[in-house]
Amino acid sequence: MRLPSFSSFRIPYSQANRQLYPAQTGALRFCAQHLLLNNISKSCTQQIASRKLAASASSAEMASTSMPAELASLEYWFSRSGRYEEFLVDASEQELQAAIPVQAVAQADLTPLLSSLEPLHRSWAATSRFKAKAGEVCLLPDAQGTLSRVLLGLGPPSTAPWAYAALAKLPGGTYRLTKPYGGAGATAAATAAAADAAAGAASSSSPSSSSSCCPSDGSIADRAALGFLLGHYSFERYKAAQGDKGAAEGGQGGQGGEGGEGGAEEAKARLVWPEGCDRTQVLSLARSFVWCRDLITTPAEDLGPQHLAAEAGALAAALSVTHGSVSCSVLQGEQLLEANYPAIHTVGRASCRPPLLATLRWSPPDLADPSSLPLLALVGKGVCFDTGGLNLKPGASMKNMKKDMGGAALVLSLAQLLIRCRLRARLLVLVPAVENSVAGNAYRPLDVLRTRAGISVENGNCDAEGRLILADALTEATAAGPDLIIDAATLTGAARTALGAELPAVFTNDDVIWRQLEEAAAAESDPVWRLPLHAPYRKQLDSRVADLSSTGTGDGLAGAIMAALFLQEFVKGAPRWVHIDTSAFTSGGAGGPTEWSRI
Numbered sequence: 001m002r003l004p005s006f007s008s009f010r011i012p013y014s015q016a017n018r019q020l021y022p023a024q025t026g027a028l029r030f031c032a033q034h035l036l037l038n039n040i041s042k043s044c045t046q047q048i049a050s051r052k053l054a055a056s057a058s059s060a061e062m063a064s065t066s067m068p069a070e071l072a073s074l075e076y077w078f079s080r081s082g083r084y085e086e087f088l089v090d091a092s093e094q095e096l097q098a099a100i101p102v103q104a105v106a107q108a109d110l111t112p113l114l115s116s117l118e119p120l121h122r123s124w125a126a127t128s129r130f131k132a133k134a135g136e137v138c139l140l141p142d143a144q145g146t147l148s149r150v151l152l153g154l155g156p157p158s159t160a161p162w163a164y165a166a167l168a169k170l171p172g173g174t175y176r177l178t179k180p181y182g183g184a185g186a187t188a189a190a191t192a193a194a195a196d197a198a199a200g201a202a203s204s205s206s207p208s209s210s211s212s213c214c215p216s217d218g219s220i221a222d223r224a225a226l227g228f229l230l231g232h233y234s235f236e237r238y239k240a241a242q243g244d245k246g247a248a249e250g251g252q253g254g255q256g257g258e259g260g261e262g263g264a265e266e267a268k269a270r271l272v273w274p275e276g277c278d279r280t281q282v283l284s285l286a287r288s289f290v291w292c293r294d295l296i297t298t299p300a301e302d303l304g305p306q307h308l309a310a311e312a313g314a315l316a317a318a319l320s321v322t323h324g325s326v327s328c329s330v331l332q333g334e335q336l337l338e339a340n341y342p343a344i345h346t347v348g349r350a351s352c353r354p355p356l357l358a359t360l361r362w363s364p365p366d367l368a369d370p371s372s373l374p375l376l377a378l379v380g381k382g383v384c385f386d387t388g389g390l391n392l393k394p395g396a397s398m399k400n401m402k403k404d405m406g407g408a409a410l411v412l413s414l415a416q417l418l419i420r421c422r423l424r425a426r427l428l429v430l431v432p433a434v435e436n437s438v439a440g441n442a443y444r445p446l447d448v449l450r451t452r453a454g455i456s457v458e459n460g461n462c463d464a465e466g467r468l469i470l471a472d473a474l475t476e477a478t479a480a481g482p483d484l485i486i487d488a489a490t491l492t493g494a495a496r497t498a499l500g501a502e503l504p505a506v507f508t509n510d511d512v513i514w515r516q517l518e519e520a521a522a523a524e525s526d527p528v529w530r531l532p533l534h535a536p537y538r539k540q541l542d543s544r545v546a547d548l549s550s551t552g553t554g555d556g557l558a559g560a561i562m563a564a565l566f567l568q569e570f571v572k573g574a575p576r577w578v579h580i581d582t583s584a585f586t587s588g589g590a591g592g593p594t595e596w597s598r599i
Contacts, residue, residue: 380410534558
């Protein structure tokens with residue numbers, strides 16, 4: 001799923017939760033929650049019903065080693081991605097009755113709801129100027145001053161879950177959601193709110209029960225549960241735990257902070273599982289979001305190419321136990337040249353941390369013939385830090401470059417989600433991971449690079465490195481004969497300049513795929529914008545000394561389109577290809593500080 005905005009108790013971009021709103025989670029929500037890939041899967045299955053997909057032309061050629069043992073110890077975040085799950089709880093009938101009720105209300109339903117409240121609560125809500133804005137919370141006390149009810153504003157109609165994230169910031173305690181829940185209509189809202197106040201809690205919180213405390217609409221319940229979980233997100237790896245404040249600094253002190261490990265900690269809000277939730281989907285989505293945010297937010301010192309590969313290996317090791325075989329292989333350093341991934345090696349060779357290519361493969365378990373399923377290839381740019389190379393970035397531009405592996409984080413998180421939800425498709429995930437560094441052996445402007453596709457490329461700018469490593473990975477993905485390739489990359493500042501941080505740029509060679517993507521985006525309140533693969537611009541990529549120029553004429557115009565046209569040269573055998581030029585973070589706009597991991 002994906003994310004934009006969330007007041008009496010409003011938390012838009014609060015200091016307390018700086019990573020609350022990822023801005024570009026298009027691939028995650030489009031491909032998974034709205035089952036876009038299931039739709040693709042159905043159409044692809046029909047097309048290949050009379051044939052089996054060809055085996056990967058390059059799988060034997062790769063002969064890549066399994067995960068090197070020395071990398072496994074570098075994993076940090078994958079095993080911690082479920083750290084907020086304890087805040088969604090089951091409850092007995094007695095516990096449910098003791099839980100504090102939360103009434104979600106859309107702005108259109110506010111007037112009848114308020115008229116149904118008892119005088120004390122109605123007066124309190126009016127004094128608090130509660131307007132039911134998205135994420136606005138009104139705490140209603142009883143006659144003794146104890147919190148007895150919560151009103152949660154949902155704002156105007158929306159399918160986004162982020163209004164519910166405000167519930168994570170409620171005072172410590174256990175809460176339950178009451179009917180009706182999210183756009184149920186004014187009359188129904190008023191009637192049910194009055195009935196709940198009179199009758200008390202429902203009798204059961206079991207997912208299979210007919211409890212009246214929660215919505216029967218599973219999709220709304222899923223949004224509420226997911227929004228609540230993600231509202232707890234905080235990046236605290238480097239902060240001292242509550243009980244360690246004032247202790248001497250040293251090493252990685254306070255790394256337990258992300259889960260609240262160690263030391264006294266204020267009580268957190270807990271929410272009874274809403275009835276009708278698809279728990280597998282909610283928890284899988286939450287883990288994927290948390291993992292992606294953690295990876296992007298981590299400084300490059302602790303997230304180099306080898307760390308990224310270790311995270312991929314941890315995914316494979318963990319999910320192989322419960323979700324069928326997930327293989328992970330890594331080529332690094334000189335192995336890249338031996339296996340013919342020269343562009344990845346060239347870009348990353350100047351770093352003391354070797355460049356690498358991590359590859360994940362998965363098929364749904366218990367299938368007699370997995371090759372009958374469509375193949376989805378995911379490719380993510382993993383530039384763990386980008387100095388700009390010999391075209392060195394100025395300090396202000398280089399500062400945020402820990403996020404330049406955002407595309408890799410996105411596809412790894414998406415892969416985890418699709419595997420956990422058992423998508424009826426085979427997966428191939430390719431993550432080229434490098435640091436674009438400065439050294440005596442760094443590649444230079446106007447050097448001619450070899451690529452896996454056999455296309456020679458004249459390097460127009462060492463700060464346009466992402467497209468070079470993607471070229472080798474996309475070539476490999478195309479050779480596998482996929483039904484769909486999705487690549488994600490923090491590729492150009494031009495896309496961000498044109499569309500801003502909240503609107504990812506999408507390029508595709510298939511109009512049907514775009515229509516599906518656009519419909520899913522609208523259904524999820526998660527907008528994206530298509531930019532053209534404008535064919536007349538292609539001639540600007542011609543080079544006098546090589547087959548292709550990486551940047552074209554260098555006039556700086558249409559930068560996002562030129563980069564996409566370059567990548568298109570390496571997916572010519574792919575029937576369907578989607579390129580997402582993502583930002584991986586946003587500066588927070590009018591509400592607050594720089595927000596990392598807004599994917």
